[in-house]
Each structure stands twice: as structure tokens, then as C-alpha cells.
Amino acid sequence: MEKPLVWLLNIMALLVWFAVAGVLGVYFEQFWMSLALAAFVLIIKFYWDLYWLNNWLWHSKKLSPTITHGVWGQIYKGIYDVQIKNRVKRKQLSEIIGTFKAGSEALPDAALVVNSKHEIMWCNRLARIELGISWPEKQGVKVVDAIPQTEFVELIKSKRFEFPLEIQSPANAQKILEVRIVPFVDSNLMLLIRDVTRLSQIEKMRKDFVANVSHELRTPLTVINGYLEMLPDAAQLPPLMMNKAIAEMRTQSIRMQTLIEELLQLSRIEASNERAFDKLVNVPQLLWQIQTEAQALNRDKQHKLFFDIAPQLCVYGIESELRSAFSNLIFNAIHYTSDQGVIEVRWQLSKDCARFSVKDNGDGIAAKDINRLTERFYRVDKARSRKTGGSGLGLSIVKHVLTHHNSNLKISSALGVGSDFSCEFSAELTFMTNKPM
Template sequence: MYYPFSWIKSVARLVLFLIFFAIIGWYVEDMLLAVAMGATGLLLVNYWQLFKLNRWLWHSRKMSPPSVSGLWEHIYEGIYYLQRRNRNKRKELGALVKRFREGSEALPDAAVVVDSKACIIWCNRLARLELGLRWPSDAGRRLDNLIRHPEFIEYFHAGKYHFPIEVPSPLNPLKSFEYRIMPYGEEHLLLIARDVTRLSQLEEMRKDFVANVSHELRTPLTVINGYLEILPDADEQLNPFVKKAYLEMSTQTQRMQSLIEDLLVLSRIEASSERVYENTVDMAAMLNQVKIEADALNKDKHHNIEFHLTPGVRIYGIETELRSACSNLIFNAINYTPEGGNIDVYWSVTKAGVRFAVKDNGDGIEQRHLSRLTERFYRVDKARSRKTGGSGLGLSIVKHVLNHHNSKLQITSRVGEGSEFFFEFDAEMIASQE
């Protein structure tokens, strides 16, 4: 037990000890010699206590200190108190580490911790089972020497961990893993590997189903539309009911054909393996062709459409996909802007790269709808979309095209003031510029 004023007692003992030897020296008439002998004895006693302390700290197996008195008793008690406190802290830390390991072993994903040199520090049980890591024999080995898929190595060394990457399992090529890397602490990385085989299979099944169904529906719709075309025109002599049925069937058949065409386009984009950097596109020339189609569509809308195009800029990309994305944005503006509105189409060079934008002064879109506009079949106004003949897939096609070209659709809109749909490519996408 520590006493705050124990030093006073120790000093008093020292003074009494020296006074005792001073009295002896006075009695034998040599006070200096007696005090020196007392101090020497006191020094020898303290050195002996230091020797015992050193032996207890380094060689003794006993936790409890030896029995001593005086100032040394307090020193031993203080050291013993610190030892017990550190021992309790080590127990708490050990329990915390044990709980962390138990929790990490219960994770449904493989987890690996690596340092700044990509050397493995720790991994959980699923990492050993699914990634083929061995613990602790693989401790200190480089992770990129154990997971050697080229796409993973490129992703790991690029240092851009904002999005995960999906590659086959190192043990089973039939399995797909989603790798996600998160930096933390002092230059440490946490790798999470999740088995997404089932999700990948379901996504492939969905794509195949949509593509196959869309393709199969084309034949019966073509037959129906062919028979409708050879029927008499809906003139005044027809029964009003028959006339209405004929017009409705024609309208719905055309709408279904448009929907199927959009589904097939979307399926082709999703399944496309064409590399973006193998082709170049003259965007200004391509947009001039789209302008002819836009003018034809605008004939009955009476909009004021202006194209502001910077010529001579070629970018890397797939022309059919970029044409589909740009035309969808332009045609949407024509269809959804009130009659007589203003529509501006921009293709320009910026400091960061190039930019395409379609701006109108229509009704605008509420903020709550903006994040969902690129979802399939999502409509802000369903009644109005049916009236304009929209399939609900246009912006979804734009989204997938831009994903394929490493960009994304951005939307700004204010109700009653209009909307702007735009996307940008960085300077690396520019192939040449006159």
C-alpha cells in the first residue's frame, strides 16, 4: 500500500541513524570516522537490496516480492503493484484479441490483413479455405504472390479501391469472388473476398432470359404487324369500334416492337466484349447524323433545337453505343419538353476532357426522382410516358453505355425551369484533336 508521506518516515530513520553514529563518534572522540563508517554501512545495505531487487526481477519465479522493511519495502510494493496492473491489462488485451479473432472467424467472407509492402499479417478461416492461404506459414509472404490472377494484381497495385473487382477463385475457376480492399490504420489494407458465384449465375440467367424472350417475341409481333398493314385503312367507312380497335392494335404493336428493340440493344450492350480503346469516334460527325433524325422527330413538336458542336475531336469508344446513348438523351428532351420549348445540345472540350450535354427548359424533374431515373422501366409520369411511347429503357441504355466507357450520367433539374443531362470523358479518352 502506498502512503503519500512515507518519505518523511524514511528521512527520519536516516537522520536518527546518522545521529546514532555521531553520538558514538562523540563518545570515542572521532565523530567524522563514526559517521563515515555508518554511511558506508548504509551504502552496503542499499547495494545488497539492489542486488536482491535485480535477482527478483530477472531470476525469481515468484510474483510476490521478498520481505523487507523501510524504504525498500515501498519500492518492492510499488513494482509489485505495477506488475499486477500490467498483468491485468495483458489479460484484458488477450481477451479482446480472442474476441476479435472469434468474431473474424465468424465472418461470412474471407478476410486478409496486409501491410504497406503487401505482406500478409493475418487471415481468417475462410481465407484459408477459399483463397488457399496457409496460416501461420504464409505470414509475411506477399499477397500478390499467392493470388496471381492478372486482373487482381492490376487492381491491387493500381491503388484505386473505390469499387470492387470480380475475378475467379484461385482454387476453383467455377467460383467467382468479389474482392474489396479498404485501407486503414498506418498503411494497412483489409482485403474482403465474397463468394458471388450464385449472384453472377442469376445475373447471367437474367440477361439470357431477357435477350431470348425479346428475340422470340420479334417474330409474332412482326406477323401481327404485317397482317395489320394489309388490313383496310381506318377510314370513315369502317365501323367505329373496328376503327378504334385497328388504331389501338397498330399503336400497341409499334410500342411493343420499340420496347423489344430497346431490350435487345440493352442486352447487346451488357454482353458486349468489344474493347473501348480499339476504336475511335468523331463525335461531332456522329451527332450531325443524329441531328437529322432529331429534326424529323421534332417536325410535329415545334421545338427550337440548337446543336453546339466542337468539330475535330475524336475519342476512344464504340460508335453504335455512343450514338444510342446520345440519341436517347436528345429524343427524350424532344418528347418530354412542352411544345415550343428550347433544347440545346453541347459537345465541347473542357479542362478535364470533353463533355456532352442536353439542356432543355421543360417542366423539370423533382429531386426525389433523379436517383432512380436510370432504373429499367422507371417513369416519373407513367401516363405521359405511355402517351409519348417511351419504353422506360432509354436512360438505362445510356447508363450501361457510359459504364462501358468509364463514365456516368449526371442530371441536374429544377421543377418549372428545365433539366440538363450530361456526361464527361477525361483527357485519356481523347484519341486526337485538330
């Protein structure tokens, strides 16, 4: 029914109501009393309808209104139509926000939205990982508290955002981040943050590669060349000396091959631009494979190997890199622990973080050497490293893999007691499956 017609009928009904009241008042000789009583009844009905309207708006769980007619029916219908429109708008807005969030999570850069008071309003997952921001706990926190580097604080104060700024990552001291700030509506700021560590390391990596290769290959090449010089006189050499020469050349060539392969592997890790936060790695399955290899490697040493692996604990990362890091730590323990030692490998959840550790009861490492263990070609005992075939690159590879995954290698050791190598992956990278993988 059209709104004007409803109002016309309502006015006519009021006139008829008061007309009947007036006629009854004249009949009973109580005209004004009858009109007052009629008005009072209308007021009671008005407040009764108002009560039910309020009850529907604030207390009823039903979206559809109570069936009613007349003007109140139009009021109910009007409110209902507005609610439906608002619900559609909210749904559309929710879909837009969902699309925006999905798009922002797909960005190759970390992104933060900061209000005019420089408080963090929102950030994507990559920002939580690269900056170590716990969400939503850090919502409303000043951005200079989340990124406390002096250069960044000065940039925010200066409000000169024409050029990007390079800073050290608050979550990982080994990473260099490029921060670009874009002002937008109402003095809000969008921070786009990119990991540029690889770019700054490329030149250094090339120089180190050349220097290290020339240094480390010189010794085996010298040995091989020395024996090759003897070959023209091979007929006069005793068979034992010839056998020793051939065995030594084979050993040195294998050492060079291993060295080159590990250098190339280290270079690939350093130069990799693969994102470490996209793919889920089945770490339990990976460690079970390494366990089989470790048992084969352990046949001569006869160590007691214990693997304690949480079957549901996975992490986001790069499988090939994690395999290299974990196997290096486990195989090192086998190589450098005295025969019939004890080696414990653990993969467990610790305070929402995935933790990997390799503990042995070997000779241990002096405190003065611990901080240098991850340097390329650094060896605590060079003679022993040559005997075990160590290249001096294993822990350097581990360090770079963990840096790529926003983690650090922790080393605890004491001479004559043993060593414990461990690392943790942040809660953002940790994932617990519903069932063992």
C-alpha cells in the same frame, strides 16, 4: 598502327628527347638543368593534352575526337570506340524498351510494374484508364494509394499471391476488376488486371431480361388479346369501334417491337466484350447525323434546337454505343419537353476531358426520382411515357454505354425549370485532331 608499336615508338621518342637534352646540357655545361627543363616541357605538354582530352569529353559537341598521334591518339581512339559501342548498346536497349512498351500496350489487360517498396514504376495505357491513374504524376506512388480497396491492401500486406482477387474499380464503381499479382526479380511485382464485370453480370442480366420482358409485354398482349376476342363478332361492331381496335392493336404491336429491340440492344451492350479504348470515334460527324434526325423528329414539337459541337473533338470508344447513348438523350429531350421549348446540345472540351450535355427547359424531374431514372422500366409518369411511346429503357441504355466507356451520367433537374443530362470522358479517351473532321 598496332598498340605495342605505338608505345615502343613513344618510349624511343622520350629517349631521343632526353638524349638531345643531355647533349645540349653537356655542351652548355648545364647537364642537370637541361634534363630538368626537358622534363618540365614534357609535363607541360602532358597537361596540355590532358586539358584537350577533358574539353573533348565534357564540353565538345563532337563525338569524333581531335586528330592526334602517338599514345594520345590511341587513348582518344579507345575512348571513341567505347562511346560508339555504348551508343550502339543504348540504341539496342532503346529498341528493346520500345518493343516492350508497344507489346505491353497491346495487352488485353491492364498492367503495372511495382518495385520492392510497392511503388508504381510503370503502367500501360489500359491501367491508366481502368484504374484512373494519371501518368507520370503517379510514378513512385504507393500502389495501395492508387488502389485503396481494403481487400487489395490486405493482399499486398499478406504477400500471398497464389489466387486472383476481385475488387471494385477505383475509376468506375460499376466495374469489377480481377487482379492477378506475379512476383519477379528482386521482389518486384507485376500486376495484371482484367475487367470481369461482364462475367459477373451475365446471370443477373438473364434473370432481369426474363422478368422484365414478362412484365412489360403482359400489358400490350392483354390489350391485343382483348380486341382479338371481339373479332368473331366483328360484323355486329360499329365501324368506329373496329377502327379503334385495329389502331390500338397496331400501337401496342409497335410498342412491343420497340421494347424488344431496345431490350436486345441493352443485352448486346451488357454482353459486349469489345474494347472501348481502341478505335477513335468521329463524334462531331456522329452528332451532326443525329442533329438531322432530331430536326425531323422535332417537326410536330417545334422546339428550338441548338447544337454547339467542337469540330476537332473526338474520343476513343465504340461508335454504335455512343450513337445510341447520345441519340437517346437528345430524343428524350424532344419527347418530354413541352411544345416550342428550347433544347441545347453541347459537345465541348472541359479541363482536358470531352463533355457532352443535353439541356432543356421542360417540366423538370423531382429530386426523389432522379437517382432511379436509369433503372430499367422506371418511369416518372407512366401515362405520359405510354403517350410518347417510351419503353423505360432509354436511360438504362445510356447508363450502360457510359459505364462501358468509364463515364457516368450526371442529371441536374428542377421541377418547372428543366433538366440537364451530361457526361464526361476522361483525358485518356479524349483526342483533339489538328483539323475539323
